[in-house]
Amino acid sequence: MNTAMLRVAANTTGELGGIQLEPVIDPKYGGxxxxxxxxxxxxxxxxxxxxxxxxxxxxxxxxxxxxxxxxxxxxxxxxxxxxxxxxxxxxxxxxxxxxxxxxxxxxx
Known part of the structure; x- marks a missing residue:
């Protein structure tokens, strides 16, 4: 799966297909x-x-x-x-x- 799609899914749901994903946060801009x-x-x-x-x-x-x-x-x-x-x-x-x-x- 595309990395960008994983990031979007992680930011919206927190998990994808039973795998817990961490949201991508850029501390400089708040994420x-x-x-x-x-x-x-x-x-x-x-x-x-x-x-x-x-x-x-x-x-x-x-x-x-x-x-x-x-x-x-x-x-x-x-x-x-x-x-x-x-x-x-x-x-x-x-x-x-x-x-x-x-x-x-x-x-x-």
Whole structure:
């Protein structure tokens, strides 16, 4: 039988065909699907968005460095760095707001 099916059966009934199964619990997220989608997924998405913002900041800095003589290219590089910093700020504020809401609801 599929392992995922065993896990679902263990989480719903506790036994399968006379065999007692232990539920699969991830202590980081509490083990339930709802907690995974309210904690794990948003944390992953915010971390990924922050990583992209940092990479774009690095790319903008390299463009600025390598195109020092071209005013159009340096302007585009400055815009890239500016918007990546704004994106990083949005990610950090979103993470702070999400943690504030979690603590206010008592699930943090």
């Amino acid at each position: 339930t699907l709802v907690e995974f989608f309210t904690k794990g997924v948003p944390d992953f998405l915010l971390g990924f968005a922050g990583l992209i913002a940092l990479v774009m900041l690095l790319i903008g800095g390299l463009w600025y460095l390598f195109n020092a003589g071209n005013s159009d290219a340096t302007g585009q590089a400055r815009n890239t760095m500016l918007w990546s910093l704004i994106g990083l700020l949005v990610v950090l504020l979103s993470y702070a707001a999400l943690n504030f809401i979690r603590q206010a609801l008592g699930s943090g």
